[in-house]
């Protein structure tokens with residue numbers, strides 16, 4: 484497994500520090516508000532688990548699963564809902580939690596879809612942002628790290644469903660992609 488990694492781009496220690504800051508900011512901003520954290524499966528699960536434990540105000544958790552990527556590293560552009568929320572949202576402030584905003588297509592779809600359900604508010608939170616790759620204009624309210632255009636894995640992010648459990652955010656060696664194609 485370690486042989487597949489070219490470099491750790493963001494270390495577990497750096498992530499931990501940043502997630503703590505993000506949790507503190509969210510706790511301040513949503514104090515006294517009815518917060519529903521919407522985790523986007525599967526990529527966001529590790530970040531979500533760490534983030535909610537740094538949030539000090541009451542909250543509820545729900546999940547959506549959407550998919551725009553196949554087994555490769557490029558988006559097809561089409562977003563599909565694989566699993567929807569289980570709770571009503573009209574009386575809630577929603578915070579979408581993502582692992583990465585890349586082209587922005589997934590987040591744009593989620594924002595439009597959730598806003599149409601008339602919640603009290605909708606904001607977005609991601610641990611990683613790749614602004615160079617953006618295809619659509621989308622607003623990110625809480626962003627952990629802005630990274631260059633590398634395909635990254637670890638901390639929830641996968642390549643062909645692998646490497647999600649790595650504690651660091653890592654860049655794979657080019658030969659790994661060649662091997663798995």
Ligand SMILES: O=P(O)(O)OC[C@H]1O[C@H](OP(=O)(O)OP(=O)(O)O)[C@H](O)[C@@H]1O
Nearest residue numbers: 524525526550551552585586587588589
């Ligand atoms: O900004 P975009 O170009 O839309 O890419 C970002 C999205 O793509 C990945 O999800 P994916 O659809 O691969 O599902 P996964 O979370 O299960 O890995 C990632 O978790 C984001 O949800």
Ligand code: HPA
Nearest residue numbers: 585633634635636640641
């Ligand atoms: O860099 C990435 N890594 C893993 N999944 C992704 N989905 C969009 N960008 C990425």
Ligand SMILES: [Mg+2]
Nearest residue numbers: 526552640641
């Ligand atoms: Mg993915």
